[in-house]
Amino acid sequence: MHIATVNPANGETVKTYHPMGEDEIERRLQLAEATFRTYRTTTFDERAHLLHRAAELLDEDRRAIGRVITTEMGKPVKQARAEAAKCAKAMHWYADHAAELLADEEPDASDVKDSGASRVLVRYRPLGPVLAVMPWNFPLWQVVRFAAPALMAGNVGLLKHASNVPQTALYLEDLFHRAGFTEGCFQTLLIGSAAVDEILRDERVKAATLTGSEPAGRAVASTAGEMVKKTVLELGGSDPYVVMPSADLDRAAEVAVTARTQNTGQSCIAAKRFIVHTEVYDAFAERFTAGMKALRVGDPMDEETDVGPLSSEQGRNDLEELVADAVRAGATVLCGGERPDGPGWFYPPTVLAGIDREMRIHREEAFGPVATLYRAADLDEAVLIANDTSFGLSSNVWTRDEAEADRFVRDLEAGSVYVNGMTASHPAFPFGGVKRSGYGRELSGHGIREFCNITTVWHGA
Structure with a gap:
């Protein structure tokens, strides 16, 4: 498996890595298991101290790691720095709130008495080593939103990161080590996708979390189901x-x-399908298209750049094919739609109108700066179009009519509904989807409890 930093802005290979061999993987699995035995007994205060320190170090490093992220996957450097700052915020949040989120719970006294107990507690205990299979698009944030709650719950982490962001993956292991976490608390596995199945089958690995494509999710869920292991x-x-x-x-x-x-x-949570009531469709389309045209595409290291290159040549090719298919089927290009000349995997902000259900771009996720416009006759049709997808991650609704907002909240098939605002993840709020967008939740109290053994403790009278 090719594990390398390849700069998307020019296509040049910056650094390559050899995948870890079987002996090194085994050593790390042994280390994770051994470390968990002692780390699980640490207090919330001890874990919080370490996680606060990791957040402080990340905040200090944000300019340097921001440039690494931009070099590896191409996002504008100002967005990379913001991602680092967001991760530090999430670490602080979990360090401050984990003890409360995982505090022992006492059932209603009448239920305790009815059970014949003198006392009953519900306790949240860690599971053990958790395998995280993470994508390249938010190479810090996707990992931290797993690692921060998992570590605060007393678990240890094994990271299989995307093969195009190895420097970021290794930085994360080093970050937690510098913060004072024992070496085996968080380890990066430089491995290809083919090695995931065997690691997940290992009895020392107790659970897995994956953010990524539907095929990757199916593969992990299939193996985890066979091994009867929890997944998110x-x-x-x-x-x-x-x-x-x-x-x-x-x-x-x-x-x-x-x-x-x-x-x-x-x-994944970017708005992609813009469904506009016919009364305001033309006015919105004009404003939106003008805004897309005005974006500055270019060198992601330039502070003024709004849109950088796509992360890979294949990613751009896939996006071009979706646009070409739509145009052949009758879609209208309001702006963009053609790759620029020159090096790098750039693609312009693009708006397509006249989308129908037979076009691939209606059914498939467009992973790049391509928007599709739909005209809806009324609220009912807007809901029908919105739900006419196999995905259900998040949604956005713009209305100042409370009854309309309530209807959308009731009927949209998604893990989140944002009213008069843009979808964004926050450590205090649960994050996840329905349908083929996955299952389980990250972040908030829901996220930290996903990888806990929820234990009933019953004391006789």
Whole structure:
């Protein structure tokens, strides 16, 4: 398996790595198991001290690691620094809140008495080594939103990161070690995808979490199911962005541009399908298209760049094929749609109108700065279009009518509904999807409890 840093802005290979062999993988599995035996007995205060220190170090490193991220996967460097800052914030949040989130719970006294007990507790205990299979698009954040709660719960982590971000993966292992965590608390495994199955089958690995593609999720879930191991999956998304007549149209169009092109459009929770009521469709389309045209595409190390290159040549090819298929089937290109000349895997912000259900881009996730516009006759049709997807990660609704908002919250098939705002993850709120966007939740109290043994402790009278 090719594990390397290849700069998406010019296609040049910066650094290559040899995958770890069987002996090194075995050594690390042994270390994870041994470390867990002692780490699980540490107190919340001890874990919080270490995690706070990791957050402080990450904050100090954000400029340097931001440049590494941009070199490896191409996001504008200002967004890479912001990602590092967000990770530090999440670490601090879990360090501050884990003890409360995982505190012993006491059932209602009448239920305790009815059970014949003198006392009953529900206790959250760690599971053990957890395998995390993580993607390249948010190479720090995707890992930290697993690692921070897992470590605070008393688990230890094994990271299989995407093969195009090895320097970021190794940085994360070093970060936790510098913060004072025992060596085996968090380890990076430089391995290819083919090695995941055998590691997941190992009895020392107690659970797995994956953020990535639907095929990768199916593979991990299949093996974990066979081995009867807990998994959390966050897969693709084709999030709807609904605009109704009562919306603040200028604000909705402005936010829509960011919602579609954040991280160069390579985000599972990026808005992708823009469903606009016919009364305001033309006005919104004009504003939105103008905003997309105005974005600056270029060198991701330039502080003024809005949209960088896609992470890989294959990623750009896949996106081009979706656009070409839509155009052949009758879609109209309002802006963009053609790759620029020159080195690097750039693709312009693109808006397509006239989408129908037979086009691939209607059914598949467009992972890049390509937006699709839909015209809805009324609220009912907007809901139908929004739900006409196999995905269900998040959703966005713009309306100042409370009854409309309530209807969308009730009927949209998604893990989140953002009203008059853009989808964003926050450590205090649960994050995850339904349908083929996966199952389980990350972040918040729900996320930290996913990899806990929820134990009933019963004391006789």
